[in-house]
Amino acid sequence: MRIGVHVSIAGKIDEAIDRAAVLGCETIQIFSRNPRSWKSKPLEAKEIKSFKKKRLQYNIYPVLVHIPYLINLATPKSKLWKISISAYIEDIIRTDMLGAEYFVTHLGAHTGSGFEAGLKKFCQGLSAVIKKTKPKTMILLETCAGEGTSLGSRFEDIRYILDNVKSKNIGVCWDTCHLYAAGYDIKSSKGLDNTIKEFEKKIGLKYLKAIHLNDAKKPLGSRVDRHEHIGKGTINKDGIRRILNHPKLKALPFIIETPSDNPKDDIENIKIGRRLACLTTGKTR
Ligand SMILES: [Zn+2]
Ligand SMILES: [Zn+2]
Numbered sequence: 001m002r003i004g005v006h007v008s009i010a011g012k013i014d015e016a017i018d019r020a021a022v023l024g025c026e027t028i029q030i031f032s033r034n035p036r037s038w039k040s041k042p043l044e045a046k047e048i049k050s051f052k053k054k055r056l057q058y059n060i061y062p063v064l065v066h067i068p069y070l071i072n073l074a075t076p077k078s079k080l081w082k083i084s085i086s087a088y089i090e091d092i093i094r095t096d097m098l099g100a101e102y103f104v105t106h107l108g109a110h111t112g113s114g115f116e117a118g119l120k121k122f123c124q125g126l127s128a129v130i131k132k133t134k135p136k137t138m139i140l141l142e143t144c145a146g147e148g149t150s151l152g153s154r155f156e157d158i159r160y161i162l163d164n165v166k167s168k169n170i171g172v173c174w175d176t177c178h179l180y181a182a183g184y185d186i187k188s189s190k191g192l193d194n195t196i197k198e199f200e201k202k203i204g205l206k207y208l209k210a211i212h213l214n215d216a217k218k219p220l221g222s223r224v225d226r227h228e229h230i231g232k233g234t235i236n237k238d239g240i241r242r243i244l245n246h247p248k249l250k251a252l253p254f255i256i257e258t259p260s261d262n263p264k265d266d267i268e269n270i271k272i273g274r275r276l277a278c279l280t281t282g283k284t285r
Helices: 015-023 045-057 078-098 115-133 155-164 176-181 189-202 236-245 263-276
Strands: 002-005 028-031 063-066 102-105 138-142 170-175 208-212 253-256
Touching: 002 015, 002 028, 002 263, 015 028, 015 045, 015 263, 045 078, 063 078, 078 102, 078 115, 102 170, 102 208, 115 155, 138 155, 138 208, 155 170, 155 189, 170 176, 176 208, 189 236, 236 263, 253 263
Parallel strands: 002 253, 028 063, 063 102, 102 138, 138 170, 170 208, 208 253
Antiparallel strands: none
């Protein structure tokens, strides 16, 4: 098991690794640019080189890049769909330039056109992106909480995409807060086993490559996407402990994405995560 957090890329992108090293991360997630803007400034060769060098130096593996928030490949609006594809392509190129192992993608929202239409649009968009970029990075489909019209709160949505996008380079990223909000009872021992069984049956465990380890503010099935600090939410310490130590999950990278009001929160979340994972010390270096 490797534990890390989502780290900021403020400044130059390689500074994310400096932050990760201070926090003692073994794996990280980043944005490749400002996630709330369509614009991005090009990555410089120097910062890319330094990013790669530092992550080797600090043994940070894997590196996940998260999709910017504005992209919606499931939208029925053709203008938004087209800019989403261009932005997606740009982000995949940046991810490959950084040599990041995974690109975590949300499945978008159908905003009224219906789930079937949204899924079709998403598959069409993702296929176009893959055809154009032939990514080295693996694209991970993230499970969503099911707020509003967003796709991906059911394993069936993920199965549909795997069946309709022809690429061997696609995997899945769980988000524990989202699964719980979507109604998968991963908090209880039996519920966790059942969720894993259902995933094995509908998707296949070999597709699961990473987990966003977040506690939840809201109860099971709330469909509300609000993350809570590790052990302090409705999934709670026992639930998180079982997830981290489950024999079928424990070899995966775990990325904590809880709201970080100050850097101490990240340190504390990693500490609690490691403690619950029965690791008393971080990695030694
Ligand atoms: Zn996400
Ligand atoms: Zn979330």
